[in-house]
Amino acid sequence: MTVPTTALITHADCLNHIMPDGHPEQVARLQHVLDALADKPLMRVEAPLATEAEVLRAHPQAHLDRLRASLPRKGLAPLDPDTWMSPASLNAALRGVGGAVRAVDMVMAGEARNAFVATRPPGHHAEEQMPMGFCLLGTVAIAAKHALEHYGLDRVAIVDFDVHHGNGTQDLVQNDERILFCSTHQMPLFPGTGDPSETGIAGNVVNVALSGGAGSAAFRRALETQVLPAVDAFAPQLILISAGFDAHQDDPLAELNLTDDDFGWVTHAICALAATHASGRVVSCLEGGYDLSALACASAIHVDALMAADA
Numbered sequence: 001m002t003v004p005t006t007a008l009i010t011h012a013d014c015l016n017h018i019m020p021d022g023h024p025e026q027v028a029r030l031q032h033v034l035d036a037l038a039d040k041p042l043m044r045v046e047a048p049l050a051t052e053a054e055v056l057r058a059h060p061q062a063h064l065d066r067l068r069a070s071l072p073r074k075g076l077a078p079l080d081p082d083t084w085m086s087p088a089s090l091n092a093a094l095r096g097v098g099g100a101v102r103a104v105d106m107v108m109a110g111e112a113r114n115a116f117v118a119t120r121p122p123g124h125h126a127e128e129q130m131p132m133g134f135c136l137l138g139t140v141a142i143a144a145k146h147a148l149e150h151y152g153l154d155r156v157a158i159v160d161f162d163v164h165h166g167n168g169t170q171d172l173v174q175n176d177e178r179i180l181f182c183s184t185h186q187m188p189l190f191p192g193t194g195d196p197s198e199t200g201i202a203g204n205v206v207n208v209a210l211s212g213g214a215g216s217a218a219f220r221r222a223l224e225t226q227v228l229p230a231v232d233a234f235a236p237q238l239i240l241i242s243a244g245f246d247a248h249q250d251d252p253l254a255e256l257n258l259t260d261d262d263f264g265w266v267t268h269a270i271c272a273l274a275a276t277h278a279s280g281r282v283v284s285c286l287e288g289g290y291d292l293s294a295l296a297c298a299s300a301i302h303v304d305a306l307m308a309a310d311a
Contacts, residue, residue: 005043005112005113005114006042006043006112006113006114006115006116006303006306006307006309007042007043007044007045007103007106007111007112007114007115007116008037008040008042008043008044008045008115008116008118008303009045009046009047009099009100009102009103009115009116009117009118009119010030010034010044010046010047010099010117010118010119011046011047011095011099011119013047013088013091013092013095014030014047014092014095014096014119014120015027015030015031016086016088016091016092017086017088017089017092017093017120017121018076018086018088018089019076019084019086020076020084023084024252024253024290025120025121025122025134025290028292029120029289029290029292029295030118030119030120030286032292032293032295032296033118033286033295033296033299034118035296036296036297036299036300037116037118037299037300037303040300040303040304040307041307042116042303042307043111043112045099045102045106047095047096047098047099047102047117047119048095048098048099048101048102049091049094049095049098050094050095050096050097050098050101050137050142051098052064054097054098054101054142054146055094055097055137055142057142057145057146057149058128058137058138058141058142058145058172059126059128059129059137059138059172060128060129062129063128063129063130063131067085067090067093067131067136067137068090070085071085071087071089071090072085072086072087073087074087079131079132080131080132082132082133082134083131083132083133083134083135083136085136089121089136090136092119092120092121093121093123093136093137093139094137095119096117096119096120096121096122096123096137096139096285097123097137097139097142097143099117099119099285100117100139100140100142100143100240100283100285101142101143101146103115103117103143103283103285104143104146104147104150104151104238104283107238107281107282107283108147108151108238108281113280113281113282113309114271114274114280114281114282114283114284114306114309115282115283115284115306116243116284116285116286116299116302116303116306117139117283117284117285117286118286118299119139119285119286120286121134121135121136122134122135122139122162122244122286122287122288123135123136123137123138123139123140123141123168123169123242123285123287124138124139124140124160124162124164124166124167124168124169124242124244124287125164125166125167125168125191126138126139126168127167127168127171127172128171128172132168132191133164133167133168133190133191134288135168138168138169138171138172139285140158140160140166140169140240140241140242140285141158141168141169141172141173141179142172143240143283143285144156144158144173144179144238144240145172145173145176145179147238148176148178148179153178153237153238154178154237155178155179155180155234155235155236155237156178156179156180156236156237156238156239156240157179157180157181157182157231157234157236157238157239157240158173158179158180158181158182158239158240158241158242159182159183159227159231159239159240159241159242159266159270160181160182160183160184160185160241160242160244160287161183161184161219161241161242161243161244161247161263161266162183162185162242162243162244162245162246162247162287162288163185163186163189163244163246163247163251163253163254163256163288164185164186164189164190164191164244164246164254164288165183165185165187165189165191165192165193165194165207166181166183166185166194166242166287167191167193167194169181169183169242170183170193170194170198170200170205170207173200173204173205174198174200174201174204174205175200175201176201176204177200177201177202177204179204180204180205180206180230180231180234180236181200181204181205181206182205182206182207182208182226182227182230182231183206183207183208183242184208184210184219184222184223184227184247185207185208185209185210185247186209186210186211186212186214186247186254186255186256187209187210187211189212189254194207194209195207195209196208196209206226206227206230208222208226208227210222210256212254212255212256213255213256213257214256214257215249215256215257215258215259216257216258216259216261216262219247219256219258219262219266220262220265220266223266223269228269228273231270231273232273232276232277235277236273236274236277236278237277237278237281238274238278238281238282238283239270239273239274239278239281239282239283240282240283240284240285241267241270241282241283241284241285242285242287243263243284243285243286243287243299243302244286244287244288244289245263245288245289245294245295245298245299245302246287246288246289246290247262248260248263248289248291248294248295248298249294250291250293250294251289251290251291251294252290252291253288253290260294260297260298260301261301263298263301263302263305264301264302264304264305267284267301267302267305267306268305268308268309270282271305271306271308271309272309274309275309280309282306282309284302284306286299
């Protein structure tokens with residue numbers, strides 16, 4: 001029997017992050033993803049809680065202190081009209097960060113070739129000092145900084161194909177030329193950032209804005225002409241993915257028209273670059289995706305592509 005070399009990292013704490021009734025970032029999102037992956041031969045790992053030191057790689061102490069102070073003892077507490085906390089929310093976010101850090105450790109140690117971190121809340125909208133867009137902590141950015149500082153890497157790339165621009169990730173990495181951040185996203189759309197003119201401190205930010213209604217052809221063209229060449233030229237030693245599945249044609253929060261196959265295609269393309277430059281090392285973290293059926297199907301296809309890269 002073949003030993004699985006794709007790790008699935010998650011934790012039940014992430015099912016205890018409760019949102020108001022009708023909120024799109026609901027508990028069922030993660031449950032649908034986990035159900036879709038239940039029968040796959042994956043290396044299953046519990047996400048540890050991130051340490052304070054790990055969080056502080058990207059956020060100041062004041063940000064973490066404000067989150068702790070905002071945590072309700074019972075019920076729900078709004079941080080803004082979209083972003084809420086319940087008593088277990090900070091633990092859930094810390095599991096996400098801890099899971100991403102553990103995934104980096106596993107792929108760097110050769111314990112897994114790649115990994116999918118299936119946690120919630122998502123992270124790519126959390127700015128240095130501001131939670132927003134359902135996000136509390138900058139999960140992928142923290143994982144990138146951990147890889148650079150703990151393993152002494154020189155180049156880490158982040159590819160974000162969520163339909164919403166990863167403003168938080170950009171905020172946290174744009175001044176670090178060791179990190180390349182590439183995002184495809186619908187524009188105009190929340191959060192209103194991600195114009196192609198935003199290029200970072202050293203051309204290390206690549207934003208590709210897609211118009212509402214764009215589908216597979218425009219998405220694949222954006223990857224083939226802008227994102228993938230930028231990653232290839234950067235020659236990263238590790239690739240991180242912000243895997244949002246809300247660019248799917250069935251998603252209720254946006255107007256792009258990607259199909260299930262597009263998520264498999266982009267994952268294969270990223271894994272091919274990782275095989276060339278990074279010994280296959282890829283860590284993918286769940287971001288958005290709000291139609292439950294589409295989220296489950298696209299996540300499964302994404303993980304199938306990660307598993308295929310092991311062969």
